[in-house]
Amino acid sequence: MTLRDVQHLLVQASEPVGKPGNNNFTLNGAGRYFHSVFGYGLLNAGRLVTLAENRQPVAPxxxxxxxxxxxxxxxxxxxxxxxxxxxxxxxxxxxxxxxxxxxxxxxxxxxxxxxxxxxxxxxxxxxxxxxxxxxxxxxxxxxxxxxxxxxxxxxxxxxxxxxxxxxxxxxxxxxxxxxxxxxxxxxxxxxxxxxxxxxxxxxxxxxxxSDTEYALIFLGGGAVVLTALMVYAYRINASRIFIIKYWTRLQRFACKRLPPSDKYELHPFRNNIGCSDLVGTRLIDSPEVQGSNPGPST
Missing domain, CATH: 2.60.120.260 (Galactose-binding domain-like)
Incomplete structure (x- = not known):
């Protein structure tokens, strides 16, 4: 009988002490009760002898x-x-x-x-x-x-x-x-x-x-965030350009049709400018800014 034969017999012949569930014995995945101090429990000597007499060779x-x-x-x-x-x-x-x-x-x-x-x-x-x-x-x-x-x-x-x-x-x-x-x-x-x-x-x-993989994950996440911020900033800037572009077109249309005394507008993103900046004709800015209302210069 080898040492492993004895180990198998001891596990098979041992029994948990006390009522299961109230004695700190826990059930493992094979259905055997185990205690962190007492192992597989109290050895049943009679059962050990019976198992030893009818034992089968343990697999390698x-x-x-x-x-x-x-x-x-x-x-x-x-x-x-x-x-x-x-x-x-x-x-x-x-x-x-x-x-x-x-x-x-x-x-x-x-x-x-x-x-x-x-x-x-x-x-x-x-x-x-x-x-x-x-x-x-x-x-x-x-x-x-x-x-x-x-x-x-x-x-x-x-x-x-x-x-x-x-x-x-x-x-x-x-x-x-x-x-x-x-x-x-x-x-x-x-x-x-x-x-x-x-x-x-x-x-x-x-x-x-690994540490390298963590660094790559961090850099990848940073790149995603940075890209999202860039797209957001681009959208804001694109919207700004769109507004300026079409506001300017509207101003040009108005400057060509309004009387010279009214040729003054408020730009949505810059300081006040005159129609001369838009239509190519030198105009005097509006009286609200200059304090007078002269006509167009010659």
């Missing part, structure tokens, strides 16, 4: 490593990292389709304040990997975190790692690198599931929203 252990496909910052001190795992079960015997445990390899630099790291499986099961009320500032760690809370869940889909850390005083915990490793077996009965976001194949330091 398979592993799959995934890199982040998306990083988000929903709050100033929260980071959400998405991993997508997919595999064509019927075409490969190396697909991890049924989980046993998962590990997170993460390197980060802390900020002062609390630090919490939570991993959510595609079924929505959440496993708290780190929960510290206070950490020192500017400490760099590279750690390996493991969870067995997803035992027997279907492996396919999107995993979300949430890192909560930092404060207004010293900023946010900085994640330097992170990866997800799945451990499990191949089960042809497992159904393929699509990830919430499209999977992207890139290098180990891939990051969907």
């Amino acid at each position: 252990l398979l592993t799959e490593e995934e890199k982040p496909i998306d990083i988000r910052y929903p709050t100033p001190f929260t980071q959400e990292v998405d991993f997508c795992y997919s595999c064509v079960v019927n075409n490969s015997s190396k697909c991890v389709s049924k989980l046993e445990h998962v590990t997170i390899n993460i390197s980060f630099q802390t900020a002062c304040g609390k630090l919490q790291i939570v991993l959510a499986s595609p079924d929505g099961t959440e496993s708290v990997l780190v929960d510290l009320p206070n950490v020192s500032e500017n400490s760099r760690y590279t750690i390996h975190l493991m969870s067995v809370q997803f035992w027997d869940e279907v492996a396919f889909g999107t995993y979300m790692l949430k890192i909560i850390g930092g404060s207004n005083k010293c900023g946010r915990t900085k994640v330097l690198s992170v990866s997800l490793i799945l451990y499990g077996t191949n089960d042809h009965k497992a159904k393929e599931r699509q990830c919430r976001v499209a999977k992207k194949h890139a290098s180990n330091d891939k990051r969907v929203h």
Whole structure:
């Protein structure tokens, strides 16, 4: 009997303590109750012996490593990292389709304040990997975190790692690198599931929203705003030109037909001008401006 045989027997022979729902046991996606302190519960020795006598060989252990496909910052001190795992079960015997445990390899630099790291499986099961009320500032760690809370869940889909850390005083915990490793077996009965976001194949330091991409998004947004302002300004200017153009035509028409004493108008956008500026004939401006009413000069 191997170590993995014993692990499977312990999970199968354990039972939750107390009444489900009132004992801090939570149900994972495979229908197994789990406690953050007591694991899968109290071991039933009789059931363990019965299962051991009738045990079947455990399928070979398979592993799959995934890199982040998306990083988000929903709050100033929260980071959400998405991993997508997919595999064509019927075409490969190396697909991890049924989980046993998962590990997170993460390197980060802390900020002062609390630090919490939570991993959510595609079924929505959440496993708290780190929960510290206070950490020192500017400490760099590279750690390996493991969870067995997803035992027997279907492996396919999107995993979300949430890192909560930092404060207004010293900023946010900085994640330097992170990866997800799945451990499990191949089960042809497992159904393929699509990830919430499209999977992207890139290098180990891939990051969907890199600093360069953020800069390009910012510049693109600025260009759109600037273009909108230019169009708005052009419309205003075009309207201004349209009004001046047709107002001037109206003035020319009036200047040719009004008596010389009345050949004075108000321009909509400039100071008062005389008809001489419009029709090419030198005229004396109106008496309202000059204080007299002479006729046209010779």
